[in-house]
Amino acid sequence: MLPEIGQVALVLALLVSLLQATLPLAGAQRGRTSWMSVARPAAFAQLLLVLCAFLVLTVSFVMQDFSVRYVAENSNSLLPVIYRYTAVWGSHEGSLLLWALILAGWTGAVAEFSRKLPDEVVARVLGVMGLVSVGFLSFLIFTSNPFARLLPAVAEGRDLNPLLQDPGMIIHPPMLYLGYVGFVVPFAFAVAALIDGRMDARWLRWTRPWTNVAWGFLTLGIAIGSWWAYYELGWGGWWFWDPVENASFMPWLVGAALLHSQAVTEKRGSFRGWTVLLAIAAFSLSLLGTFLVRSGVLTSVHAFAADPARGLFILIFLAIVVGGSLLLYALRAPRFEEGAPFAASSRETLLLANNLLLVSACGMVLLGTLYPLLADALDLGKISVGPPYFGFLFVLLMTPLVLLLPFGPLTRWQREQPSKPLAMLAPWAILALVLGAVAYFTAPQGPLKTAAGVAGSAWALLGTARFVWTRFKGNGRRFTPEMLGMTLAHTGIAVFLVGALLVEAQNTQRELPLAPGQTVEVGKYAFRFEGVEETQGPNYVSDLGHVQVLRDGKPVTLLHPEKRAYASGGQVMTEAGIHSGVFGDVYVALGEPLGAADDPDRANGAWAVRVHIKPFVRWIWLGAALMALGGFVTALDRRFRAKPVQAATTEQRA
């Protein structure tokens, strides 16, 4: 009975979103207040209904109702309770339901916090969000129904993919989706502005915190995914340029460009058309990411079942949303008024460079991700594009970005004498270079990358600090949350650079055959392998290794790398044993037992053990967390919540 209630709730949600998508948009066009006033209650109703459906599915998982096909396929009775909650978004149907829920959540939030905006704007924005909801809810109902029954019920379900039975996976998808879907808010505002034919700086000011928050969540989501890959996949890497990773990285890059371009448009009125285009692009790339991941068009470690019917549905939806908004852009954007003029040497120019670099990086990732498919379609053979391509071009594009980063905040809007920021930053540039040189000569290995990491990071950090100092030195000048957010995010980049480049340069990795009792030295550490014992988990059997880590003869820690064989599918999962520290991780993963395959006692013999020493690896995620925090703090700026002035600042009727 319960699953049918969920089903009905979903159908009602679709009907409500149809209402939300049509009446308010038509009302705004015709100036009918009564039609427009439908938007807000419809948004709340939709949220309530989708939430109800989501709760029903959750209850089905917790109660283990194996008569629901999706539950039977993604959980079984041995599954620990916590993972029964997260199994809800463990596979296609449920993760789409989560998508729909988060979309409904953002819609509800916009409806709630938009009371100071003009009615037409609210009606149009909620109408556009309603259109997106219509697409996703009908996709759910018509192709991916999570409530489909399996009658008669099975006695036992399959299992949740063991890769997903992990704490990191509990929060990764919701964070990622909060970010992905959050870009719907700037998108809806951009489309509303295009329909209206004008772009008011006040509405843009209202959108900025939403973009920042969405981008912050996306940053966290990607960082958690990367961290999970690091400890769960057992390869010791943290980023693989896998198509699915790329799918989340592209909206991130464009989102970062959007943050900066929105700031220009809001403060100076310039880049209006560009900001609108970026807002469309960020959300379109989120949709594209969903499409790539969910359709099985590209093959990746996230192998999801491919179903052409589903793929076709999202593709049509993608074509309508992206094609429609781009067409609207082409027709309407030329009407936007131009902003204040600016000189070649100005903050506007720097932010334009930032935008171009970030967008080029995104284009590069898009090309690399789609190239194998293109090659296949044109019959050029099976090609895979890997880290060499991405790594090289990404570094090439990001180097100027890091070099220009400290100049941005120190350069004035509109016109600046280039000598001024140069003079302010010159001593710090020299200091950064000196630090880089010191790193070059003291690095035990990979001197070039180490030097680049240290110098680049010092430059970004010192340049940002120089800006903070300038603000505090100046009399009576405030240090707003917006500036604090910027400072945090830019510091995050400095921290991230240390992590990414130093781990690349200083990583030590050994594949060692170890017999019980044997000790080996790797770098400054010694590892004593104390053997493997078989243990029983709730739904798996595990070979639990014991590795004593010593430094200078003193025990540091006892690590427990594991190989888990899950009861349901027999899938084997690696759990690395990690001793983490601020300055580096010691990472031990269990390979295969080395004894003969038919030796019943081989688990007690020698094992292949993979040992990594990863200096500064935590800084990667710490940096990402700082960037996300920067996004959140910026959103707190009171300026964004200020009561809109009644008199228009810069507006133009088209």
Added chain:
Amino acid sequence: MNAPSAPRRSRVGLVIGAVVFLGFLALMFYGVQHSDRADREALPSPLIGKPAPEFALPLLHEAGHMVTSKELLGTPYVLNVWGSWCPECRVEHPVLTRFALTKRVRVIGYNLKDEPEDALRWLEQFGNPYMLVLADRDGRAAIDWGIYGAPETFLVDARGIVRWKHVGAVDDAIIDGELVPLLDQLEAGQ
């Protein structure tokens, strides 16, 4: 908008943008159309064209009776991997049953990682289309076959060469479009 070149330039931009966008959609459409192609990853079963692995497995209905790969030679057979724990197998079951009833070829069940009681109850409930059912409780022999999970279906010819493999539930289109023509071909060749 005063300069005459501005609208023309924007029109050229519009056309280029439209062409790029349509090209992109066409590429995605191609991707979607091919997303369920079995050779998408260019990794068809390495066993195809090679002899089926040797095995000796007990019968599900008679645990003491071992069946070896040699005993199955002589005529082609279809090996269908299933388990009572596998919801997808139930979807496939009626299709497979209809096909088995045509007596076109021997259909042998391969019960993977299952408790015998559960497996027998499952067959009792849904019917047993198989000529015989091999039981691979610990899934060890499945490794030699390169079986990822259930359902999977193999076609092995009279000489014990693996000719075809399908991962996932088979449907009528796959049976009529792939399996049966291949059988016809095999028989014509003999």
